[in-house]
Amino acid sequence: MSILAELKSRLSGPLGKLVEDPAELLEMVRPSQDPKFGDYQANFAMPLGKQLGRPPRDVAAEIVAGLDVGDLCEPPEIAGPGFINLRVKDDRLVDRLAEAAVDPRLGVPEVESPRRFVIDFSAPNVAKPMHVGHIRSTVIGDALCRLFRFLGHEVTSDNHIGDWGTQFGMILYGYRNFRDPSAYDAAPVAELARLYRLVRQLMDYHEGKAQLPQLGERLEQREAALADQLAAAGDTPDKKTAKALRKAENDLTESRKEIEQLEAKLAAVEADPVLSKMAIEHAGIGEAVLAETAKLHAGDAENRRLWEEFLPHCLDEINRVYGRLNVTFDHTLGESFYQDRLAATVDDLIKRGIATTSDGAICVFLEGQNVPMLIRKQDGAFLYATTDLATLGYRMETFQPDAILYVVDHRQAMHFEHLFATARLMGMEGVRLEHVSFGTVLGGDGRPFKTRSGDTVGLEGLLDEAVRRAATIVAENDDAKPKGAELSAEERAAIAERVGIAALKYADLSQNRTSDYVFSYDKMLAMNGNTATYMQYAYARVRSIFAKGDVDVEALRAAPPAIDLSTPAERALGLAILRFGEALDLAALDYRPNQLTAYLFDLAACYSTFFEQCPVLKAPTDALRQSRLLLCDLTARVIRKGLELLGIEVVERM
RNA sequence: GCGCCCGUAGCUCAACGGAUAGAGCAACGGACUUCUAAUCCGUAGGUUGCAGGUUCGAGUCCUGCCGGGCGCGCCA
Structure with missing residues (x-):
């Protein structure tokens, strides 16, 4: 259980004496924005006071009086209109860090009730080269697959390629x-x-x-x-x-x-x-x-x-690109796979009175929608709505999912409204259908991103440019090392590939997925600030410490030393490490990988501060050295796992 | 015309109805004989498009307006 979950559980006792169902109010327990308000804050006393007709501070005081957290927190403080501020005891942070150290999941529990997801993403037309428009679906979809799997859900990824048009x-x-x-x-x-x-x-x-x-x-x-x-x-x-x-x-x-x-x-x-x-x-x-x-x-x-x-050649081509992006699918069932189901799909909808003929076309008219969804043209040809319905039917039969996520451009919002409404008319009630939409990649002129001549921008060229830029920076940085360059040409090239592709993916994932964003090489391939490079660099610096100190990491993890959190930098880092699970929950809640990137950036920033202020190998005592080594290792493991869940790889040296 | 989305610092963007709206970049000032300076510390920068409303509390919810994007029967 995360610290947050434990706090909620403790608070539910006294809260339950005041209201019947404390669940909603417990959602108002969250990390504090400012360290001076403690580590976590409970904000429910204000609405509760209103509801009970009592001063919120009194309500807060009553809850605090009935709260048993002496082992977990410092004495709670009531502040302002009735905020309850909670600061976790250093002892408990230390205990939890020790638990995380011996846990392959770094203290993140699996969900109690796993759900079955189908995630539909990427979906290029395979006869033509992939272009810039495929980045977001591919990168976001892959990250969501990895995230939900890690949380303990069952995920089936399916690349619904265009192979029949x-x-x-x-x-x-x-x-x-x-x-x-x-x-x-x-x-x-x-x-x-x-x-x-x-x-x-x-x-x-x-x-x-x-x-x-x-x-x-x-x-x-x-x-x-x-x-x-x-x-x-x-x-x-x-x-x-x-x-x-x-x-x-x-x-x-x-x-x-x-x-x-x-x-x-x-x-x-x-x-x-x-x-x-x-x-x-x-x-x-x-x-x-x-x-x-x-x-x-x-x-x-x-x-x-x-x-x-x-077709196999076309698949080879897209798979080569997926290989570079480190993206895989459980299934690649394209349009062609559903061709022999289309006629039956339409017939079924007609038979059930859901679809009707209008102007010679077969249409599904939906309540509250100005236009119908067309499933067969006048000339008898089927449309992509037909394929999507057939696909939905197949997925329900084959995978019996609790939810299907469509990671698709926001411009298709209406199509999905139609599709989901039709699915409900067909009686598909048990499944949660979600259009996980994302904004368009725009050029500097605010219009969808195109080359100067008006063509779409190829995806591979983008990857090459990212890697090229990364190579320059890798070389510069290596040359500037205090004791001279350390990397061979081969190592430099391998690092540049990982760093460049990471930068590209991260630029996308760190953006709020629902907004459009303006493409710029400089921004997308920036290597400082809130970027993958910053995290990879933090990771590499940890690894460097272990290499320089000739430290046996396995031994350290197997018998975790006592951790000392007496300086602010150490405490902040320890707390950040323990918040990994919270960040994952938040990212999963609204399918937003940028919640995870924001967390990782905060973690890496905490580490950088720690790195400046707290000597590790030259710590004043051996006990402190051991403590700091463990903090370093935990940081590295969380960064590596967090980036892995985003589909981004780390490098040992850079 | 109808529908959906958006408007936050000079730029690019965060912020699950909570306290004094945060980062990065750019700018300015500091820190490398010390574990990687791809870094750190600090300064400056805001009427959250405008006007109302709901709320103990609004960038967030509601209404109207202004500005922008996207979509709107036989493409996908």
Whole structure:
């Protein structure tokens, strides 16, 4: 039991004499914001006083009088309007640290009633390279899997990949028309990626060409609209008019930018003799790609064979990236897996009167929703809502989960509202369905992050850049060591890979997941402040102490020495170590890894202060040296475990 | 037009209805013959978009307004 849980349990006695159900009030026991208010504070006397019609301080006094915490805390203090401030006795901190030292779980208990989770995350389209938009789902989803598993829950992770869509029509078309056989034999993944990009480029060219007149027209309309509005507004427009004017101006700028980018793209193709020849020869590429896709879906033997040939290569490609990110899945059941369940899913919904026909499409109309959820198009094709429903059904049958978490972009919020509402209509009551949404990665202009030419940013390039920057810093730091450089070129490279990828992941995880964030290399790859590097550095410094002092860590852990918390830095560090479990609970509560990063940053900061103020190897007495060594080791273990739960690795030296 | 999300220090962001709203970066001033200075200690920086309301207590909940983002039937 954590200290917090124990305090709640002790407080529930006296609280139970005043109210029937103290559970809600006990939620108001929490860590103090300021050390001068003790380690923990109980805030329930104020609402309780109101409820009982008594002065809150009297209520607090009555609770404190009936409270048996003499063995655990210093005498509780009542402050302000009725806060009860609790300071844990150093003796008890010492006991608990000794317990944590011999516990592989570092004193964090497993949950009493484990739940079964399915976590759906990452879900790239596998026929094309992963891009910046996949980072958040992948990194947050993986962290949640690790966190819930560690807490004792049963977790099934499932990567719902896009392996059945138009992208495969594109590769099929590319393979048929542009394949370089020797390149394909030598490196199929790279060749397929090239084919995808080529077909994409040609399709974009023709689509753009067709779109240009419309865009031009819209630009003219917008110019005219703005001119009209300006004329009508006069010299002193009211607020509403001014707002409309701003919007018109923005629309116009957007139109201009759009056309400019498109023209540049078209010009790039036309300037390239090979590409422009291809573009002319494959004028009908858009329809042809759709036809290839349709043939695949209709069961065409040759397209099916090629799809089966391509898919493993596509999986190799994404798995290579997952390998670098240190992310794994229990299942990778993509769209294709559910194809033969779609028709039955729709039929079932019709039969049960949940879905109806409207304008030739099959729809589920939902209470309080302006638009229905479409599950079959007029032309008979299924939609992603259909696949998601079929997937949900399969997961319920196969995994019987208590909860399914969808770690998906917030822009799909309405889709999930529809999906979950339909699931309830279908009678799926026992499962908790959660859209764990996250904000968009934006560029410096506040728009979704794109390269200067308007393309999405590749994920691998991002990883490479992170590692490149880390390598520079690793080298600089090693060169600057007091006794000269210590690391070989190979060690430096391995450290840079871990440090760089850690920085990238941590930048994402430390952000409140619900807000958009502005991407910047400098920020994402920063190596100081609240970053993975700071934690990795703290860890490496601990390890360095053990190496320098030639300390037998196993022996230290097996027979933990008495810990001395007499200086503020030592006490603060000890308390921080014991709060690991609280941080994990808080992170799990709202699926927010940033609660864990915030904790780890606080822990590492406590350690850095301790490191400055408390000599370990040269401690004044051997007893103190042993005590401090154990604090160091516990810190390192919590940092390593905490980072591990975020999917981030430590390094022994850096 | 309708719906959802957001607005906190110069910048990027934290803050599970609780006390004097916290960090990092940037700025300024200190600390390396001493276990890794990727560090530490300190200074400065705020009408939490605005106006009401609920509450013993509001950045947090409610209403309105201002500003921004996203979404809105046959893409995923």
